[in-house]
Amino acid sequence: MAIEVVTGNHAAGYALSVAAEANRVGRGAACGIYPITPQTEIVEFVARFPFTKGRVIAVESEHSAMGVSIGAAMAGARAFTASSSNGLAYMTENIMVAGYYRLPIVLAAVNRTLGPPWNIWADQGDTLYLRDFPMIQLYCETNQEVLDSTVLAFRLAEDSRILLPVMVIMDAFILSHTQMETDLPEQDLVDRFLPPLNLPHQLRFERPTTVGGLTWPRETLSQRLEIDEAMERVAAAYEEHRAAFEKIFGRDPGGAISAFETEDAEAVLIASGTIASTAREVVRNRRARGEKIGMVKMKMFRPLPGEALLDAMPRATKIGVLDRDYAAGVGGVWWHDLRAAMQGRRDGVLMQDYLTGVCGGDVTPAMLEEVIDDLLDRRSAGKPVWKGIDR
Amino acid sequence: MNVTLETQDPITCCDECLVRPGNTNCGGCGMSVGLIMLDRALKSAGQKCQLVIPACCGIVTAGGYPTTGYSVPVLASTFAASPAFASGVAAVRDLNDEPHQVICWAGDGGTYDIGMAALSAAAERNEHIIYICYDNEIYGNTGGQRSSATPPGARTTTTPVGKQERKKDIMAIMAAHRIPYAATLSIAHPEDFARKLDTALHLEGFRFLLIHSPCPTGWKSEPAESIELVRLAVGSGLFPVYEVLDGWKYRITIKPNGADPLEYYRRQNRFPAAAMDADAVRAEVAGASARLARLAEVFPAG
Ligand SMILES: Cc1ncc(C[n+]2csc(CCOP(=O)(O)OP(=O)(O)O)c2C)c(N)n1
Ligand code: SF4
Ligand SMILES: [Mg+2]
Numbered sequence: 001m002a003i004e005v006v007t008g009n010h011a012a013g014y015a016l017s018v019a020a021e022a023n024r025v026g027r028g029a030a031c032g033i034y035p036i037t038p039q040t041e042i043v044e045f046v047a048r049f050p051f052t053k054g055r056v057i058a059v060e061s062e063h064s065a066m067g068v069s070i071g072a073a074m075a076g077a078r079a080f081t082a083s084s085s086n087g088l089a090y091m092t093e094n095i096m097v098a099g100y101y102r103l104p105i106v107l108a109a110v111n112r113t114l115g116p117p118w119n120i121w122a123d124q125g126d127t128l129y130l131r132d133f134p135m136i137q138l139y140c141e142t143n144q145e146v147l148d149s150t151v152l153a154f155r156l157a158e159d160s161r162i163l164l165p166v167m168v169i170m171d172a173f174i175l176s177h178t179q180m181e182t183d184l185p186e187q188d189l190v191d192r193f194l195p196p197l198n199l200p201h202q203l204r205f206e207r208p209t210t211v212g213g214l215t216w217p218r219e220t221l222s223q224r225l226e227i228d229e230a231m232e233r234v235a236a237a238y239e240e241h242r243a244a245f246e247k248i249f250g251r252d253p254g255g256a257i258s259a260f261e262t263e264d265a266e267a268v269l270i271a272s273g274t275i276a277s278t279a280r281e282v283v284r285n286r287r288a289r290g291e292k293i294g295m296v297k298m299k300m301f302r303p304l305p306g307e308a309l310l311d312a313m314p315r316a317t318k319i320g321v322l323d324r325d326y327a328a329g330v331g332g333v334w335w336h337d338l339r340a341a342m343q344g345r346r347d348g349v350l351m352q353d354y355l356t357g358v359c360g361g362d363v364t365p366a367m368l369e370e371v372i373d374d375l376l377d378r379r380s381a382g383k384p385v386w387k388g389i390d391r
Numbered sequence: 392m393n394v395t396l397e398t399q400d401p402i403t404c405c406d407e408c409l410v411r412p413g414n415t416n417c418g419g420c421g422m423s424v425g426l427i428m429l430d431r432a433l434k435s436a437g438q439k440c441q442l443v444i445p446a447c448c449g450i451v452t453a454g455g456y457p458t459t460g461y462s463v464p465v466l467a468s469t470f471a472a473s474p475a476f477a478s479g480v481a482a483v484r485d486l487n488d489e490p491h492q493v494i495c496w497a498g499d500g501g502t503y504d505i506g507m508a509a510l511s512a513a514a515e516r517n518e519h520i521i522y523i524c525y526d527n528e529i530y531g532n533t534g535g536q537r538s539s540a541t542p543p544g545a546r547t548t549t550t551p552v553g554k555q556e557r558k559k560d561i562m563a564i565m566a567a568h569r570i571p572y573a574a575t576l577s578i579a580h581p582e583d584f585a586r587k588l589d590t591a592l593h594l595e596g597f598r599f600l601l602i603h604s605p606c607p608t609g610w611k612s613e614p615a616e617s618i619e620l621v622r623l624a625v626g627s628g629l630f631p632v633y634e635v636l637d638g639w640k641y642r643i644t645i646k647p648n649g650a651d652p653l654e655y656y657r658r659q660n661r662f663p664a665a666a667m668d669a670d671a672v673r674a675e676v677a678g679a680s681a682r683l684a685r686l687a688e689v690f691p692a693g
Contacts, residue, residue, distance in 0.1 A: 028486035030479055055482040060512035064475035067468065067509065071443070071479025074466055077486065079479070093469050203441055203464040203480065205491075210453035210460075212467030219456050 006182050008175030011143040012108040013045025015150035016080050018190045021051055023078035026196030028053035030077045032068025034061060036087040037120050038172040039110040043082055062087040066094035073103040074211065076202040078154065080105055085112035085126045098165045099134030101211065102201065104157030107167040108150060110176045113359050121360020122171040124273065125325040128333040134227045136166040136234060137301040139272040143180040146170050148245065148253035151190060155241045158197050161233045174274045185249055193248045231303040256300035259312040261287055265294030267318040267375055270338065272298045275322050275356065275363050282368040293372065306341030318350045320375040324357040331384030353384035361388040414452045414460035419614025421604030422449060422525045424578040432588035440492040441480060445473040445506060447498035448531045471505040473497050474513035477520045485519065492521055492592065499526040499540035503559050514568040517596045527606035535609045545661045553663050562601060569638030571596040577603050577632050579622035583644050587634060603630045611660030620658060626650030628680040640692035643683060652676050
């Protein structure tokens, strides 16, 4: 193992490459790539990597980048790609194909504000908007978590009980371009963690089917139901692979959620991505002042770990959701989804949305102090509160 | 665990033919003939193929899941992306030293219009795939709208008075990519058709084949006349039958026989008679034929 000081993009590029290289004993690796700020270094890393049995195809668009990866996965190779913001939007038609075709493609995504206007800074709207497609979504807080989650993503995606694409996500610049100490695992460890891919529905001459042709409502419905069943198996499968990861790499890649001081907390903040680091520090300080506050970091957004979240905060009466995203006409996506998860289970809980750092603004400790003050003062939840701007 | 994409057995009736009897193609469809010709060429070359088919009539040919009208593995792609999907499939084939062909089977909409960028990129990368466009000069699948392959004068549901613009010269575009092989094929000339398929099957790199594919449903023509119609298109010079090697060496393989292009138009109800300017049509065809003949003379293929 080698601890190096690298950017989030480097960590993601490294993880994608060594994970793909591990399939050299299988049908190899192939993918399509296309650049966009702030993920470009990921695809550049991959393009430089000396694969033993792999081909990286620099195509003309994100739509084709995912198209190449779909073809490669369907032919039995380990496949992946990376994108961000408008690139993800342009790729969307094929992202849904990857999911509906049950292909274990890993998509590294860097959260950047969707344009127009032209804004390259962090905002989760570009990945959250893919919420309705069959794809697991994992949000990361550090470069180590980016690396670990990416390697783990392949094993989770390729699990025959799951067979779904996984998107591993980090904040623009705050992680993508910021260097942190990161443990970059040797190839042989990754080889041990990732057995060769064996896709059950690989294109084969012995069993010629037409994949994706006209399918009647009932048969399509049964395919959708299988996706739902696979999604329901993710939580348990994730825990298995997390334990296996820890055994081989000697590090916990992190749970679907991570609770901090929530057992007796009456007020809880919910955060994801790098905002979780700031929120944890602010909560730690308020705790030191004797306030019964906790926080939960959400790593997994799809499938939404609603049960686990409820179990993690048994005494919470007030929840503040930090959304670095804005869904027009609704408010925060996390808030919207988590409220639905609470429905009928914890109806009395006050759940307030705070739009923090939307469009790439800084989320400072002072801002989160204000959020906590507001949450503690509240008697009822209201409309989403916009932070960082006066209305 | 049960992934229906994989575990359902396809219902099959005939493993001998690439495209099976009982498929949903209209009577008189040029695509059916093209697929049968492709099947024969593969067999005589002793080769196998996997097909990548974007949204078009050709994917409807497969029929409803879990049946499949094709006896080879088929991957349905998004409308714009068949060359990208095929590039991925072909890359993995090559990494594993497998000999089969990866063939895109796409309509004119997927080729001239929405798929242009992905097609151009795959050609520029000289991917080892065969791209076959069956050009019926219309969006057949969606009920007959214009494409940039629709000829001037043709009535479609989105050109109610007849198309005002020219047909895009896709062969010139593909040749400009300097790909190893680009050729036009007519089902009215099966020997030439078979020879070109065979040539393509024995070359490396990106091979582009354009089939003039009659569509009685879209052309408002008699199904029984399909072959006669495309023969007239060749004879009159409306559909030049030629091949381009390495993007600059030309060979005209079937010469026009002086048939009148107007005869081709008169036999299809998609061309409203009133909108046709006979002299302009004859002049346009003569000009294009002369230009091609000159290219073949100055830059001959072998
Ligand atoms: C992105 C997208 N836009 C539109 C469609 C609808 N669509 C399906 S097939 C088709 C036309 C196909 O025309 P062509 O490629 O000429 O093939 P043909 O149907 O004539 O065989 C269209 C517009 C689609 N499937 N995907
Ligand atoms: S609509 Fe035209 S191209 Fe489509 S199956 Fe019918 S005849 Fe063939
Ligand atoms: Mg067409």
